[in-house]
Amino acid sequence: MGLFDRFKRQPSAGQLAAQGDAEHLANWAHSHEGVEAFVEPETAVTEVTVVLVDKYGEWTRRRVGGERGARKLGEDLKIPVYDVRKTRYPQRMRDYDERQRIQRKRAREHELRDGS
Template identity: 50%
Template sequence: MARWLRRKKAKSGRLREADRADLAHLEEFARSRRGVEGFVEPKTAVTETTLVLVAVDGEWTRRRVPGPRYAHDFANRLGIPSYDAAVVGYPQRMREWNARRAQEQRLADRRRLEDR
């Protein structure tokens, strides 16, 4: 049987934990953008605790963190406010940024189809 037709082995069931690359990405994002706020997402059945950073223009990023306390301490160390996402939700500017990106993608797709 061809290698690409074989079924992949099942994962061990363990969730991937935060690593240095995750934390470095969050720090770089926070330091390189204005008005950043942190939104701590609780651990679920399929993901570890995550930290969503949202800049003043709505641009955002999400990465795993070691836990909720770590996420709040991380934000405090960088001088940015942090909130529990399950309590306060996400800022409107994040939804607006997502809508702008989706519209840009639709326009790019339409142009690509027209150029064929």
């Protein structure tokens, strides 16, 4: 260990979490087709977040470091960024959630019927 190594600034837990969130979003966007970003406003309990939605409606949500972070994410990933307060969530996202709900219900019914 060098003389000044102990004085090097270590990333905070928040910075590490933000980096992890950014990596997750980038990886997710690269592994899905037709991805768009929807910026969600800060609330009393959450920071500004972004929801990435692919062309089938599958989605993921993470913190992005505010409105500016969301816009930068869109630029970096070359995807459109929308303000969810203005555009609302896309219908395909709601349709995807409904399909997932139906599949979970069918799986539970199958488990009950088969005694698994």
